[in-house]
Amino acid sequence: MKLRQKYDKGEDPPYPAIDGELYDPLMKRSMTIRARVDSGFSGSLLLGIADYVGLGLQHYEEPENAIAGRLVTGISVPLRASRGVVRLGSEHLECPVYATPLLSKPLLGRQLLKAWVTTLDGPAQTTVIRSEEGSTTRTRGKKE
Template identity: 45%
Template sequence: MGPGRVLRGGYSLKEKPPMPYLDVTVYTPTRRRSRRVRVKVDTGFSGSILLGIRDYLELGLQLYELSEKPQALIAGGYRVDLRAAWGFVEFNGVVAQCIIYTLPFARRSLIGRELLNRFRLTLDGRSGAVELEV
């Protein structure tokens, strides 16, 4: 894969202010199961991908969980234990291995800096364009 492939997203108008998102495909470590997921771009999240608990369980990622439980510091300064498993995320034909996280109360999915920093991300709020150059 040469540089210059672009994954285009958009802005969700369900949030105020609008929230940038990308559509990606998440795979289990064996790549036998996959799911297309809309992930909100969250530069405040230092991890790779946080899936909503429903997507995490439907993929069966609980079968591949790491023995060590990572912790996260969430809004309000609270520490919580995360569930985590190795997996793959596909961006417009480019596949990246990463740790996929969830929380029992996670409803929406996020993409964080661990993955975003591997690529060039452009957020153009005026035009509503989100581009990830992979």
């Protein structure tokens, strides 16, 4: 798989972003998401509450004592934690999905970034994502 996706130009300078499809764990509902690439976020995918509830992920949560969010200031904040399936190109990857009311634009963090080779092409304002041969990514689709 190799994908090239344009940066999010909603900010100056533009933000590296990844477009994908997010499914609930039963693959019954899905939504298209544009997530900002954020290597400072240690989780997989962080959503605002509107997207999280929109996809019905509150039905599949982990108990609240299993997960805690930590702001850069060191303060702990409650975090909802559920599960989902992310589809990028032909690849599907099951992963935890987190939510906080503090957020409006989804973030994609290190827990997912480790599954692919991600390159930021600054001059072209493009994020390039490819999977390596022998990658541990769980795929359900056919590789390109």
